[in-house]
Amino acid sequence: MPDIVVEILSPSTARYDRGEKSDRYATLGVRELWLVSSEAEIIEVFALAEGRYVLDARAGLDEPIRSTVLPNLIFPASAACVSETGPPVSSIRHTSCTP
Numbered sequence: 001m002p003d004i005v006v007e008i009l010s011p012s013t014a015r016y017d018r019g020e021k022s023d024r025y026a027t028l029g030v031r032e033l034w035l036v037s038s039e040a041e042i043i044e045v046f047a048l049a050e051g052r053y054v055l056d057a058r059a060g061l062d063e064p065i066r067s068t069v070l071p072n073l074i075f076p077a078s079a080a081c082v083s084e085t086g087p088p089v090s091s092i093r094h095t096s097c098t099p
Contacts, residue, residue, distance in 0.1 A: 026053055
C-alpha cells in the first residue's frame with residue numbers, strides 16, 4: 001500500500017474522489033492524500049488521523065506544498081496543476097483504488 005496518493009480531480013469525478021474513493025484510501029491505511037484541483041488551482045493535503053482524513057495543508061499556485069509523510073518533498077503547487085496552455089506533470093500519474 002502506498003503512503004501517499006495523489007488524485008487529479010476532474011469536474012465529473014470530484015465528488016466521488018472526495019467521498020467514496022477517499023474513504024477507501026483511508027480504510028486501506030494510505031497515510032496522506034493529495035487532491036489536486038486544476039480548476040480551482042489548489043492542492044489540498046489530507047493526513048490520516050484515527051481512520052479519517054483531516055486537512056493538513058492547502059496551497060494555491062504560487063505557494064509551496066510539502067508532504068508530512070515525505071518531508072523532503074517540497075515543490076510549488078503550480079507544478080502539479082494542469083493548465084490549458086501546458087501539459088500535465090509527468091511525475092504525477094493517476095492510480096485507481098481497488099480494495
